Amino acid sequence: MELKDKLGNQIILFDGAMGTVLQQRGLKAGDVPEKLNIEKREEIVEIHKSYLKSGAEILTTNTFGANALKMKETDYSVEEVVSAAVQNARQAVIESEIEAAVALDMGPLGELLEPMGSLSFDEAYSLYQQQVLVGVEEGADLIHIETIADLYEARAAVLAAKENSNLPVFCTLTFEEDGRTFTGSSIHSMISVLEGLGVDAIGLNCSLGPEKLEPLVEEVLQYSKLPVILQANAGLPVVENGETVFKISPAEYFKPIARLYEKGLAVIGGCCGTNEEFISLIAENLKNKKVKEREIIKESLACSPSQSVNLAGVNVVGERINPTGKAAFKEALRNGDLDYILKVAVEEVDAGADILDVNLGLPEIDEKKVMVKLINELQGILDIPLQIDSSNPEVIDEALRYYNGTAIVNSVNGEREVLEKTLPAVKKYGAAVIGLTMDDEGIPTTAEGRFEIAERIVSRAAEHGISRDKIIIDCLTLTASAQQEGVRETLRAVKMVKEKLGVKTTLGVSNVSFGLPARPVLNRTFLAMALYQGLNLPIIDPNDVEMMAAVKAAAVLNNIDQGAAQYIEYMSELENKTESESEAEEDLTEKNDLQTVIIRGLKSESARLTQELLKEKEALEVVNEYLIPALDMVGERYEKGDIFLPQLVQSAETVKEAFSVLKEEMARTGGRDITKGKIVMATVKGDVHDIGKNIVKTVLENYGYQIIDLGRNVNIREVVNAVVENEVQLLGLSALMTTTVKNMEKTIKAVRDKAPECQIMVGGAVLTTDYAEMIDADFYARDAKEAVEIAKKIFAE
Amino acid sequence: MELEIDRTEVLRYLQSSKDLEDDNINRLIEEATSEIKKLINFRYLYQKFPIELSEDGIKVKGTTLTLKGKSIKKHLNNSKEIYIMAATLGAQVDKKISYYEKVSVTKSMIFDACATTAIEAGCDQVEAEIKEEVLAAGNEDITFRYSPGYGDLGIEIQKEILRILKAPKKIGLTASKYNMLIPTKSVTAIIGVITEKTEVDHQAEDRIDRGNENENLEERDLEFETRHCKNCILYQDCELRRKGIYCGAKG
Structure with a gap:
């Protein structure tokens, strides 16, 4: 029977371990087992044969680490190793005359991807692609991706497999006992993401023995519609006399597997510590047996690797990441100041948003580029799932490719062209999608009209293979002041699409009150009405406490929030927040000149006092009469050892608050610019330590310099571009390790080529004046203060 | 394993005196200490290997590794066996440090210092565990833990060390192309077994x-x-x- 026909219907048996078997046969610790595909072909073929004899129906090639990152440490290329490995497995099949499939095995790359590590998603993709292409060429029957801890890496591997072959793709992650991978991925997110990408079977491997993994596999069996794989270790390894040994017997190993078989397990094999005896015992008992039927709980999620939101519930989508009508946001986007946007995101999460809508629609920016960059940054610091909001299908496609999770796409509508351009990407990446009930002819006035469009969207999506549990319909909120009768139609439509189409619903809420007094009351009332009609995803400003409270209250009254647990939690957190804020304010009653506030590092007070001062003084006067003297005093005290580094930085951040108030004032009044000059700063490629650079940045900003901060692990080209585009006179580079100083040197060389007039200062733990000179920097800045001196010198010229 | 985060150590990493009097900073240290404890997923491994001196350096038997340089040779002068250890606080701590970098530099540096203190405390505990094992086997003592990058022991061996211990698979610890350990709050180290007091x-x-x-x-x-x-x-x-x-x- 063909593998694809058998999968999910009859038990399929994988082989057992390769690596630990090779070690038992004398492979040295630290050596590269993949070399043996070439150096000891017979031995590899022999191991494959023993697994065939014991009943394995799929042989995994000895290519766990056969990627270019690891192979460069050997004398062989990826092509040589992978092709030899596939041939070895094939040879074993032919010589044994036992029918079996050959799976191209791909393990983790051994380096962590951005944002945790420094390997980019594209690099990871290419590394896997290289293996896939050889595997396909050599005639592998399927691709088996295994032992992955980072869902992002799994995505890169799966996409490489699916975009470069037509083979079935299996994927297993490795979990700790608590149901998380080392990088924090959960079972639910794994299921959502991998099913979304269209893999053929999913499951767990490695880490623990089958007994410990049993509850986790049960969870997969409960929630995944795909055939489920288990390849457990032979228990936990113990070190005896310096040797790693696995202690459990094939019989013990089999017990939990037998139980899981009863619950619907479909694909079984072994990982570290197992051998042909383990496989043999499974084969004796289960080979060719029919896979047991199981009940599956269907869920539709939006998720990041570690956090998921069930779309069927009621969840708040934060609307603040959107430039429309916000001058400061637009300005930040134009300046490439993503930190500003990240702060907005952090605020929304703190305020209780469940999902963040991300809209960067500003004509003068490269939306695609900024969107991908922002998504990467957001994922680096937050766990909340994202909603990609763009009217440009290319932006959506690119964003979905790089988003690590299951996103929501906002949005398509009833227009044929829009649907055809956007739905393929939605399908390919397994996203959920919002459909607006409008088309070329506008928004239908009646609920029936909007229902019709929703129906059309659902059926068009179905043609693209998108099931309706991935569809969220936005029946569109109209403004009560202009189209009063339309408001009720929206509410009716929500109920109709929900009940008759079985889709989820979303609404932007605050439009309803436009042009009328006391808008919050209208918004809140409309929100409550919509929730009663079955609204799942209100798009609101989560900082609006009344709106948030209304959502929580409705969940209680609709009997969704069982026992009002979430409501009570939200309210008590809210109370705590208000209390601690008022405490902090009381604390401030005695001292209130800006200098004291800066010296003591009281951030919120600094903004307030600056605003007060602006009533009487010009922005520049505030800088010269208050900020600079306070800074000088803080600097002096630090020099003398009266205060320490964290206090210095705290004061610097307080000054920064004052500055941002001043900048807003300047933007509003169009007053004279208080910036003294632009400086580009970056932590070089390969280096992910950013704190030193951030301290220097904050202090430089205090002295009135505008910093274009490129972040950490920055590509050489990106630095050069920023220097050239912004025509800056000064570049600051940071590196913390001897190995990354080499990239600093390369960056400097590249900048010299393209922008010879730009001066370069460097800093970081391993640098010295001599070293700086050696790599052709103009200045070495030992600390933030020296960086300021350098900046003063350059911009005085 | 519960890791103690000693305030004096934190202040030392913050280049501050242990008598620092600043309510804000002290409160932030307290908050970071309790927050980080919830995020730490401390994982460690170690394994014992015999060593022998060769022309290239110190050969770690049964593995591909040779330790090169004068400093490690001196460090292991009295040892015939070594322990190689690896430990990490896990990926969530890194993520939180990055988070605070966007929210507040002050908080991020304090959080970073707490994390460094925690991983050192973790390593102290691992070292104590090794020492116990070593003493139980009738040896005299152990050397302090010596990491790639100290003295002239190059950090290029980072990946090889991780591979030998199977650290990526077992504790989720990897090294980047530039031999930076990731998660960053991690340590690999070599500890020598001292058989008799010199x-x-x-x-x-x-x-x-x-x-x-x-x-x-x-x-x-x-x-x-x-x-x-x-x-x-x-x-x-x-x-x-x-x-x-x-x-x-x-x-």
Whole structure:
């Protein structure tokens, strides 16, 4: 029977371990087992044969680490190793005359991807692609991706497999006992993401023995519609006399597997510590047996690797990441100041948003580029799932490719062209999608009209293979002041699409009150009405406490929030927040000149006092009469050892608050610019330590310099571009390790080529004046203060 | 394993006096300490290997690894066996540090210092566990833990060490192309087994000093630095120097 026909219907048996078997046969610790595909072909073929004899129906090639990152440490290329490995497995099949499939095995790359590590998603993709292409060429029957801890890496591997072959793709992650991978991925997110990408079977491997993994596999069996794989270790390894040994017997190993078989397990094999005896015992008992039927709980999620939101519930989508009508946001986007946007995101999460809508629609920016960059940054610091909001299908496609999770796409509508351009990407990446009930002819006035469009969207999506549990319909909120009768139609439509189409619903809420007094009351009332009609995803400003409270209250009254647990939690957190804020304010009653506030590092007070001062003084006067003297005093005290580094930085951040108030004032009044000059700063490629650079940045900003901060692990080209585009006179580079100083040197060389007039200062733990000179920097800045001196010198010229 | 985060150590990493009087900073340290404890997923491994001296350096038997350089040779002068260890606080701590970098530089540096303190405390516990094992086997002592990058022991061996311990698979610890450990709050180290007490053991003496004379630390540090470390490329970032330990390299 063909593998694809058998999968999910009859038990399929994988082989057992390769690596630990090779070690038992004398492979040295630290050596590269993949070399043996070439150096000891017979031995590899022999191991494959023993697994065939014991009943394995799929042989995994000895290519766990056969990627270019690891192979460069050997004398062989990826092509040589992978092709030899596939041939070895094939040879074993032919010589044994036992029918079996050959799976191209791909393990983790051994380096962590951005944002945790420094390997980019594209690099990871290419590394896997290289293996896939050889595997396909050599005639592998399927691709088996295994032992992955980072869902992002799994995505890169799966996409490489699916975009470069037509083979079935299996994927297993490795979990700790608590149901998380080392990088924090959960079972639910794994299921959502991998099913979304269209893999053929999913499951767990490695880490623990089958007994410990049993509850986790049960969870997969409960929630995944795909055939489920288990390849457990032979228990936990113990070190005896310096040797790693696995202690459990094939019989013990089999017990939990037998139980899981009863619950619907479909694909079984072994990982570290197992051998042909383990496989043999499974084969004796289960080979060719029919896979047991199981009940599956269907869920539709939006998720990041570690956090998921069930779309069927009621969840708040934060609307603040959107430039429309916000001058400061637009300005930040134009300046490439993503930190500003990240702060907005952090605020929304703190305020209780469940999902963040991300809209960067500003004509003068490269939306695609900024969107991908922002998504990467957001994922680096937050766990909340994202909603990609763009009217440009290319932006959506690119964003979905790089988003690590299951996103929501906002949005398509009833227009044929829009649907055809956007739905393929939605399908390919397994996203959920919002459909607006409008088309070329506008928004239908009646609920029936909007229902019709929703129906059309659902059926068009179905043609693209998108099931309706991935569809969220936005029946569109109209403004009560202009189209009063339309408001009720929206509410009716929500109920109709929900009940008759079985889709989820979303609404932007605050439009309803436009042009009328006391808008919050209208918004809140409309929100409550919509929730009663079955609204799942209100798009609101989560900082609006009344709106948030209304959502929580409705969940209680609709009997969704069982026992009002979430409501009570939200309210008590809210109370705590208000209390601690008022405490902090009381604390401030005695001292209130800006200098004291800066010296003591009281951030919120600094903004307030600056605003007060602006009533009487010009922005520049505030800088010269208050900020600079306070800074000088803080600097002096630090020099003398009266205060320490964290206090210095705290004061610097307080000054920064004052500055941002001043900048807003300047933007509003169009007053004279208080910036003294632009400086580009970056932590070089390969280096992910950013704190030193951030301290220097904050202090430089205090002295009135505008910093274009490129972040950490920055590509050489990106630095050069920023220097050239912004025509800056000064570049600051940071590196913390001897190995990354080499990239600093390369960056400097590249900048010299393209922008010879730009001066370069460097800093970081391993640098010295001599070293700086050696790599052709103009200045070495030992600390933030020296960086300021350098900046003063350059911009005085 | 519960890791203690000692405030004095945190302040040391923050280049501050242990008598720091700043309500804000002290509160932030307290908050970071309790927050980080919830995020830490401390994982560690170690394994014992026999070693032998060869022309290239110290060969770690049964593995592909050879330890090169003068400093490690000196460090393992009295050892025939070593332990190789790896430990990490896990990925969530890194993520939180990045998070605070966007929210507040002050918080991020404090959080970072707490994390460094925690991983050092974790390593101390692992070291104690190893020491117990070593003493139980009838040996005299162990050397302090020596990491790639100390002295002239290159960090290029980072990946090989991780591979030998199977650290990526077992504890989720990897090294980047540039041999940076990721998650970043992680340590790999080599500990020598000392079978019998020799007459000259500066390191042990240094450590005894450290225990007894905490109050004189600054003075002693100064003297110690001029003696050993001034010319070292790692001078500014050396975690050992901060603790008053000399790695053994001649600058």
